[in-house]
Amino acid sequence: QVTLKESGPVLVRPAETLTLTCTVSGFSLTNGRLGVGWFRQPPGKALEWLVHIFGNDATSENPSLRSRLTISKDTSKSQVVLTMTNLDHTDTGTYYCVRVREEWDDQYYYFMDVWGRGTTVTVSS
Amino acid sequence: QSVLTQPPSTSAAPGQRVIISCSGGHSNIRSNAVSWYQQLPETAPKLLIYHNNQRPSGVPDRFSGSKSGTSASLAISGLQSDDEADYYCATWDDSLNGPMFGGGTKLTVL
Numbered sequence: 001q002v003t004l005k006e007s008g009p010v011l012v013r014p015a016e017t018l019t020l021t022c023t024v025s026g027f028s029l030t031n032g033r034l035g036v037g038w039f040r041q042p043p044g045k046a047l048e049w050l051v052h053i054f055g056n057d058a059t060s061e062n063p064s065l066r067s068r069l070t071i072s073k074d075t076s077k078s079q080v081v082l083t084m085t086n087l088d089h090t091d092t093g094t095y096y097c098v099r100v101r102e103e104w105d106d107q108y109y110y111f112m113d114v115w116g117r118g119t120t121v122t123v124s125s
Numbered sequence: 126q127s128v129l130t131q132p133p134s135t136s137a138a139p140g141q142r143v144i145i146s147c148s149g150g151h152s153n154i155r156s157n158a159v160s161w162y163q164q165l166p167e168t169a170p171k172l173l174i175y176h177n178n179q180r181p182s183g184v185p186d187r188f189s190g191s192k193s194g195t196s197a198s199l200a201i202s203g204l205q206s207d208d209e210a211d212y213y214c215a216t217w218d219d220s221l222n223g224p225m226f227g228g229g230t231k232l233t234v235l
Binding site for chain 1: 156157158160162168169170171172175176181213215216217221222223224225226227228229
């Protein structure tokens with residue numbers, strides 16, 4: 001059974017750095033066609049992709065947030081870590097750790113097949 | 126504002142069929158496969174459709190997806206009360222070099 005579980009602080013002060021950890025089970029973080037992504041959802045709003053890392057260590061970040069994001073993985077611990085710097089109130093929301101898959105055929109296939117339950121982060125002083 | 130456009134809301138009676146549209150462009154839907162997600166209230170999203178029209182195991186065949194050109198759609202037939210949720214389309218965008226979501230459609234079962 002594939003599972004992902006997010007952990008991290010519930011409350012972060014403005015301008016501080018957020019560190020979230022995703023602990024996975026049921027699949028390998030070294031599988032090239034599989035990756036782990038971080039997504040978020042502000043209260044009452046749509047989903048937004050932040051960053052992902054694939055089994056071959058390839059990473060990609062949302063250009064609008066690139067300067068603030070870092071993603072890394074520790075395969076020995078089956079963990080993927082997200083770091084986001086200089087938080088403000090617009091970063092408040094639920095953060096999801098998600099398994100992503102990519103495939104190629106006549107087109108590029110990228111989809112999110114297993115989601116963690118999410119962790120709510122509030123940015124407030 | 127999402128580049129993938131979905132109607133904010135839709136509604137239908139139990140047993141009826143509803144179609145949710147997702148409109149994009151050349152750099153996203155036209156070039157890459159579309160997936161759909163169901164988000165029940167206060168829960169994480171769940172994969173409903175991938176590869177434009179494939180259902181993961183466990184998803185009822187009442188849910189179907191299709192894609193044509195720069196648009197995609199999700200059809201739900203035989204509506205049930207527990208289908209009431211937010212539905213999101215998603216696809217890779219070549220300009221973003223990452224995935225993007227539609228703004229979501231809230232389905233109300235009357």
